[in-house]
Amino acid sequence: MKSTSSYHPQAPYVLGVDVGGTKLATVLATRTGQILHKVRLPTEADKGPQFGVARLISMLNRNMAETGVTPDEVIGIGVACGSPMDTARGIILGPPNLQSWNPVPIVARLEAEFGLYAQLENDANAGALAEWLFGAGKGMHNVVYMTMGTGIGGGLILDGRLYRGANGNAGEVGHMRVVLQGGPLCGCGKRGCLEAFCSGPSIARRTRKALRQSPNSAILERAGHVDQVTAEHLFAAARQGDALALHLVDETARYMGVGLANIIQVLNPEVIVLGTIATEQGGFFLDRVRRVVRAESWPQISEVVQILPSPLGEQVGDYGAISVILQNVAREADSDRPL
Secondary structure, three states, rough: OOOOOEOOOOEEEEEEEEEOOOOOEEEEOOOOOOOOEEEEEEHHHHHOHHHHHHHHHHHHHHHHHHHOOOOHHEEEEEEOOOOEEEOOOOOOOOOOOOOOOOOOOOHHHHHHHOOOEEEEHHHHHHHHHHHHHHHHOOOOOOOOOOOOOOOOOOEEOOOEEEEEOOOOOOOOHHHHHHHOOOOOOOOOOOEEEEHHHHOOHHHHHHHHHHHHHHOOOEEEEHOOOOOOOHHHHHHHHHHOOOOHHHHHHHHHHHHHHHHHHHHHHHHOOOEEEEOHHHHHHHHHHHHHHHHHHHOOOOOOOOOOOOOOOOOHHHHHHHHHHHHHHHHHHHHHOOOOOOO
């Protein structure tokens, strides 16, 4: 092990760290993206960041020990975590689901422990990198990746590079306003944001509100009680042909389609990759979204963009973490230092 952090662009392996509020995951993969070994453990956030970082170090040591890989055979360590963060200095700054992790100099800790170059990126940007290198955006130069789960986040690959914006906050697609008057309050403090309509919790909230006015629905039969309703119950009932559920799915697709039309009208991407709910529901939901996009954007733009579910599914976090490092290799195959 070297005493200072080293970047090994020609090495055969890469390590990835995915930091979440409920789980921690570390992976060891080949430079071509084959996941060889994974460790997943609960975060136990109540035990604090020192416990969490120590657990991550132990997990990374286990990745290498159980595969026989040494640090000299590793390109570097990619770290993906929710924002806010200081990517330039590699510091986690208390994301909503890990508020006690503020500040956590995760890059400095990992570099000191392993003598390897480490790089921190927010999880939506990491997801975009994963789709660009290994998923639905592979081989393309302009890729938009969007999560559609607890929140709606986004990552942008423009002209073959991750686009972070002037101060690292590009890609906050969930907080564009799709309704200007009277929209629901978003967690960001604005009203009418895309996230306030189309995230999983927002879909459930809208569904519960509708059920209180029209309780005779298969949605309620599946959930048992209005307070237990989730987005999954809505889509399951819609697939059965329930009228209220179909109306709410169409409404959700309308909001999402308007949001995507705004994005493609500005960025003209080759592909928009949607994760989480969109991946789970596939064409049943995405065909509705595509129709709205075609109606709400110029044909010259909508005709060249594909709107696809993420093929990486639940593994997007693993691929995202390693892609934080492998983006450097992809851009600078002949360089011995990352950007």
